[in-house]
Amino acid sequence: MATVLVPLAQGVEELEAxxxxxxxxxxxxxxxxxxxxxxPVKGSRGTVLLPDTTLDQALAREYDMxxxxxxxxxxxxLEQDTRILALAGKMARDKRFTAAICAAPRVLARAGVLxxxxxxxxPGTLDPAQWPNVRLENSAVVTDGRVITSRGPGTAMDFALELIALLAGKEKRDQVEAGLQR
Structure with a gap:
């Protein structure tokens, strides 16, 4: 079974997480x-989320994504947390999946992953002048090798379905999507 780590920082976009x-x-x-x-993590819209564990505890094991x-x-x-930056860089070097949505692709850029x-x-999160070697696109979800990025709350479902396809295959992705009645 694939394993995924989702760090939750204060002010996270609840819909995406x-x-x-x-x-x-x-x-x-x-x-x-x-x-x-x-x-507990208080999201950007005031919803309180209870993480499964702390980042320090979570880092004791490996993840596929x-x-x-x-x-x-x-x-x-997330961008200011050196543990997150180090983990993103390590995941990329180890040829594991790194994914980010909304403003979080900037964390991947800062870690050198992009x-x-x-x-x-x-829009506006990744300034081409600051990140000239990142090829920005306007698509809802962009997959480049083992790096997946997405635009924001409105693309969260498409983003998650793409992650499923990469980790569990298209058939599982289609099965999950069918159950959503989109």
């Missing part, structure tokens, strides 16, 4: 949510 966790779990993928510390939800100030907190890659993000 919960959609990804929910759909991946529907696909039978093991998802671990991890707070940056021991406190790292998924970074966006939102503000959540994505900024260098020479195609990517998307919430």
């Amino acid at each position: 919960v959609t990804v966790v929910d759909l991946l779990r529907r696909a039978g993928i093991e998802v671990v949510t991890a707070g940056l510390d021991t406190a 790292l998924v970074l939800p966006g939102g503000q100030p959540g994505a900024t907190h 260098e020479g890659k195609r990517a998307t993000s919430f």
